[in-house]
Amino acid sequence: MQFLPSPPKQQLSYLYFGHASFAVSDGESLVIADPFFSGEFEWLGKVERQLEPATIPVDSIHPCHAVLVSHEHTDHWDAEAIRKLLVNTDCTVYAPKPALDVMAQEGIDPGRCVQVSKGMSVAIGELQVTSYPAVESDREDEPVSRVGYLIEYGGDAIFHQGDSHGPAKAWQEFKQRLTAMVVWPIYVDSYVTQMRPPTVIFHHMDRFEPGDFFCNKDPQREVDYWSYRYPETKFLAPERNVWLAVRIPKSRLDPQCRGRHTSP
Numbered sequence: 001m002q003f004l005p006s007p008p009k010q011q012l013s014y015l016y017f018g019h020a021s022f023a024v025s026d027g028e029s030l031v032i033a034d035p036f037f038s039g040e041f042e043w044l045g046k047v048e049r050q051l052e053p054a055t056i057p058v059d060s061i062h063p064c065h066a067v068l069v070s071h072e073h074t075d076h077w078d079a080e081a082i083r084k085l086l087v088n089t090d091c092t093v094y095a096p097k098p099a100l101d102v103m104a105q106e107g108i109d110p111g112r113c114v115q116v117s118k119g120m121s122v123a124i125g126e127l128q129v130t131s132y133p134a135v136e137s138d139r140e141d142e143p144v145s146r147v148g149y150l151i152e153y154g155g156d157a158i159f160h161q162g163d164s165h166g167p168a169k170a171w172q173e174f175k176q177r178l179t180a181m182v183v184w185p186i187y188v189d190s191y192v193t194q195m196r197p198p199t200v201i202f203h204h205m206d207r208f209e210p211g212d213f214f215c216n217k218d219p220q221r222e223v224d225y226w227s228y229r230y231p232e233t234k235f236l237a238p239e240r241n242v243w244l245a246v247r248i249p250k251s252r253l254d255p256q257c258r259g260r261h262t263s264p
């Protein structure tokens, strides 16, 4: 059985569990964005089954200081995972109201949950976590339904955008501070041209059956295609279950990704 490895100290790192689920840590505090460990969820009246579910058991995660849920779709959280995290750790769950409403129906203790609003910023130890609206919620009044989370530490910032269908205007606020951005491999042109992230980390590509939603992508093909289109940006499909630095040292960038002048 695999366990969550210890995060590196004094650097902003992330670990990819699979599909849309990530841990982010500075080596002291740990947050989990979009905890989906069940391997199946209901979509359009059918059960979508993940062919390779997360292999780190949610029970092995300790400590966890915050759980960040982007929206109510249950490929981004599952009630069992949240229940276990609440039992095993001191975490607080942050989520938009529609997700919290479903969680309450699932019996999740509302006393451990916080409803997020646009621009809400909390310190989780030395991690600063700020919620920004997804593009669908850019002009939505509170309570917003979909958010992403910017997680900052030591001058680095990673943004997990959940399932925003393109960049929101509100994201311009942190554009200059962005080190890496977690996106699905759609609307990539707009993410790259409007946000200019040094690194793009793809998620939402895992294989599901029947796969009647955005999934079943070929990670290498996406990385190759987008790296060719935008050679100044580092694209990657992260390996699972290992801590990776949010900031990629320039010397580690692929030589073929440097020195090109134009992006088509």
Ligand SMILES: [Zn+2]
Pocket: 020, 073, 075, 076, 163, 204
């Ligand atoms: Zn999704």
